[in-house]
Amino acid sequence: MKVGNPWLNIAIFAIFVVVTMAVVLRASKTNRSAAEMYTAGAAFSGRQNGVAIAGDYLSAASFLGIAGAIALTGYDGFLYSIGFLVAWLVALLLVAEPLRNTGRFTMADVLAFRMQERPVRTAAATSTLVVSFFYLLAQMAGAGGLVALLLGITNRAGQSFVIAGVGLLMIAYVLIGGMKGTTYVQIIKAALLIIGAGLITVWVLGKFGLNFSALLGRGAQKGASLDPGKKYGVSALSKLDFISLSMALVLGTAGLPHILMRFYTVPTAKEARRSVSWAIWLIGLFYLFTLVLGYGAAALVGPERINAAPGKANSAAPLLAYELGGTLLLGVISAVAFATILAVVAGLTITASASFAHDIYASVIHRGRAPEGSEVRVARIAALVVGAVAILGGIVANGQNIAFLVALAFAVAASANLPTILYSLFWKRFNTRGCLWSIYGGLLITITLIFFSPAVSGDRAAMFPHSDWSWFPLANPGLISIPASFLLGYLGTVTSREHLEGKYAEMEVRSLTGAGAVREALEH
Amino acid sequence: MSTHDDGAQVPPSPSESRFVAVQQSSEFQDLRRRYRRWVLPVAAISLLWYFAYVILAAYAKGFMSVKIFGNVNVALIMGLLQFVTTFGVTALYIRFADKVLDPVTARMRDEIEGGV
Numbered sequence: 001m002k003v004g005n006p007w008l009n010i011a012i013f014a015i016f017v018v019v020t021m022a023v024v025l026r027a028s029k030t031n032r033s034a035a036e037m038y039t040a041g042a043a044f045s046g047r048q049n050g051v052a053i054a055g056d057y058l059s060a061a062s063f064l065g066i067a068g069a070i071a072l073t074g075y076d077g078f079l080y081s082i083g084f085l086v087a088w089l090v091a092l093l094l095v096a097e098p099l100r101n102t103g104r105f106t107m108a109d110v111l112a113f114r115m116q117e118r119p120v121r122t123a124a125a126t127s128t129l130v131v132s133f134f135y136l137l138a139q140m141a142g143a144g145g146l147v148a149l150l151l152g153i154t155n156r157a158g159q160s161f162v163i164a165g166v167g168l169l170m171i172a173y174v175l176i177g178g179m180k181g182t183t184y185v186q187i188i189k190a191a192l193l194i195i196g197a198g199l200i201t202v203w204v205l206g207k208f209g210l211n212f213s214a215l216l217g218r219g220a221q222k223g224a225s226l227d228p229g230k231k232y233g234v235s236a237l238s239k240l241d242f243i244s245l246s247m248a249l250v251l252g253t254a255g256l257p258h259i260l261m262r263f264y265t266v267p268t269a270k271e272a273r274r275s276v277s278w279a280i281w282l283i284g285l286f287y288l289f290t291l292v293l294g295y296g297a298a299a300l301v302g303p304e305r306i307n308a309a310p311g312k313a314n315s316a317a318p319l320l321a322y323e324l325g326g327t328l329l330l331g332v333i334s335a336v337a338f339a340t341i342l343a344v345v346a347g348l349t350i351t352a353s354a355s356f357a358h359d360i361y362a363s364v365i366h367r368g369r370a371p372e373g374s375e376v377r378v379a380r381i382a383a384l385v386v387g388a389v390a391i392l393g394g395i396v397a398n399g400q401n402i403a404f405l406v407a408l409a410f411a412v413a414a415s416a417n418l419p420t421i422l423y424s425l426f427w428k429r430f431n432t433r434g435c436l437w438s439i440y441g442g443l444l445i446t447i448t449l450i451f452f453s454p455a456v457s458g459d460r461a462a463m464f465p466h467s468d469w470s471w472f473p474l475a476n477p478g479l480i481s482i483p484a485s486f487l488l489g490y491l492g493t494v495t496s497r498e499h500l501e502g503k504y505a506e507m508e509v510r511s512l513t514g515a516g517a518v519r520e521a522l523e524h
Numbered sequence: 525m526s527t528h529d530d531g532a533q534v535p536p537s538p539s540e541s542r543f544v545a546v547q548q549s550s551e552f553q554d555l556r557r558r559y560r561r562w563v564l565p566v567a568a569i570s571l572l573w574y575f576a577y578v579i580l581a582a583y584a585k586g587f588m589s590v591k592i593f594g595n596v597n598v599a600l601i602m603g604l605l606q607f608v609t610t611f612g613v614t615a616l617y618i619r620f621a622d623k624v625l626d627p628v629t630a631r632m633r634d635e636i637e638g639g640v
Contacts, residue, residue: 075581075599075600075603078603079578079581079603082574082577082603082606082607083574083578085606085607085610086570086571086574086606086610088610088614089567089570089571089610089613089614090567090571092613092614092617093563093566093567093570093613093617094563094567097621211594212596213593213594213595213596214594214595216594216595216596216600217594217595220595226589226595226597226599226600227585227588227589227597227599228581228582228585228588228589228599229581229582229585232582233582233585239582239583242578242581242582243578243579243582246574246575246578250571250574270621270622270626273617273618273621274618276614277614277615277618280610280611280614281611281614284607284610284611287607288607502540502544503540505540505543505544505546505547506540506543506544508547508556509543509546509547509552509632509636510543512552512555512556512559512629513552513555513629513632513633513636514629514633515546515632515633515636515637516636516637
């Protein structure tokens with residue numbers, strides 16, 4: 001099946017690339033120091049950063065994945081939106097401001113604050129890299145499906161070629177623009193995405209005479225159920241799996257390293273608070289749109305055409321755009337979807353490379369005395385390596401379910417990162433062993449359970465559908481791995497004799513008052 | 525203000541004993557109590573409300589499928605209420621932090637950084 005005009009799609013996307021590249025080049029004049037590369041000198045305002053957070057968070061999984069899930073299963077797809085949104089309350093109430101006050105560049109800054117620095121930084125960097133890798137894989141896998149639909153490229157080699165192109169473009173943004181350039185790309189992308197989705201929402205509602213109930217009814221006739229349970233309600237096991245997934249979604253956000261790093265791009269905790277508030281409003285608004293997009297795609301496009309399209313569920317939103325506004329709107333929406341992948345991948349790459357250069361290279365290997373300028377150089381090389389891994393991973397994972405891969409990244413973040421962050425900030429007794437047990441234990445349990453789950457083998461929809469080594473019954477491990485990781489953090493702490501209460505006094509005072517925080521890195 | 529190797533301005537770093545003294549002060553204890561008394565229960569209630577909703581969606585299909593008006597059922601209303609509570613908590617927290625926390629933290633920060 002062929003929809004739209006590939007050349008028009010490419011042209012609109014090219015305009016996006018040219019405009020954003022111009023912005024990035026302008027921003028690149030100050031991209032020399034580590035502070036500029038990682039956090040844009042902490043000089044963004046809360047509102048700018050809030051829009052950028054929305055840009056970072058509303059990934060292809062949110063846009064294409066959720067709209068598609070609602071279109072094909074109905075209400076169960078909407079449950080993703082709610083988990084992804086409510087999760088922000090954890091970030092707003094418990095994490096954003098203390099993190100901004102106690103750290104400077106990476107998640108490890110906060111975790112290593114009062115612990116033995118090298119082992120804790122190594123652990124935090126490891127989990128940062130693992131979470132970023134899963135998340136990158138999801139985005140790049142999505143790029144493949146999108147390419148198939150929008151450019152009419154159906155052979156695997158051609159898709160791989162385009163995935164490599166997207167990866168190279170992303171590396172260019174990161175290397176040239178650093179955090180500042182990447183942030184501007186995210187701001188532009190978030191604006192385009194929210195406006196585009198809003199436009200389609202109004203259009204769909206207009207087709208139903210602004211009668212939301214009529215839209216729901218028409219969608220339900222086409223198989224998008226209005227009641228929960230179509231996907232997750234089929235058995236006792238699938239219900240449990242759903243609870244597990246919900247846990248990972250709501251507790252994962254505040255442990256995503258690329259989201260945490262965004263809190264460092266503003267000068268103060270107050271601005272970090274403003275950022276999250278803006279992000280919550282924008283993200284919430286967007287998820288309300290996805291409800292209309294999903295039922296709209298079911299009602300106006302129908303499951304037969306969605307399932308017949310390359311990319312299946314992921315093509316519901318682009319097909320809806322085509323149905324409404326023809327070739328031009330499809331072109332715009334596809335460019336926005338590409339921009340979405342590009343911006344999210346760039347954010348992830350900055351985070352992963354910063355974590356490697358700042359935590360591993362400068363702090364662990366050189367004990368904070370790395371030669372002048374070498375950290376930034378290492379960060380750039382790391383960005384190249386991460387980019388290459390993303391391209392290769394994307395080519396291999398092409399065709400995998402995006403929402404599923406993202407849910408795995410959330411499960412790892414919720415298990416390996418969130419417990420240690422919360423313990424660090426709120427528990428006086430917490431110490432190095434607790435931190436290491438929680439991070440490594442959480443990582444190990446999560447990945448082991450995923451590997452032996454029906455998501456990887458032994459199921460028709462698994463990564464390896466033709467073999468079966470699964471023994472863990474749930475596709476998402478959160479239900480087991482998150483409590484286990486909290487427990488390990490507790491056990492590790494109380495079995496260790498290390499007491500760090502004095503250092504905790506400093507951390508607590510800093511995290512609440514912002515005293516001693518790096519507030520302004522550059523004179524602008 | 526001292527200057528980092530990369531040009532960042534870092535406030536002078538007070539000693540650990542100074543931080544312990546601040547932590548013990550009644551002003552800080554009061555600030556911490558007010559902060560924790562607000563955020564911890566609100567975060568807990570928000571998560572409980574979310575999980576209550578999730579469990580209903582998984583195990584109370586009959587109840588969630590009851591139509592309220594037109595095609596709008598309990599499940600949709602409850603889902604949209606999650607949006608309403610998330611927005612509501614965000615707005616309330618911003619107001620609380622701006623009005624109650626910020627004046628105290630600003631004063632304490634000046635004291636700590638000025639009094640090295």
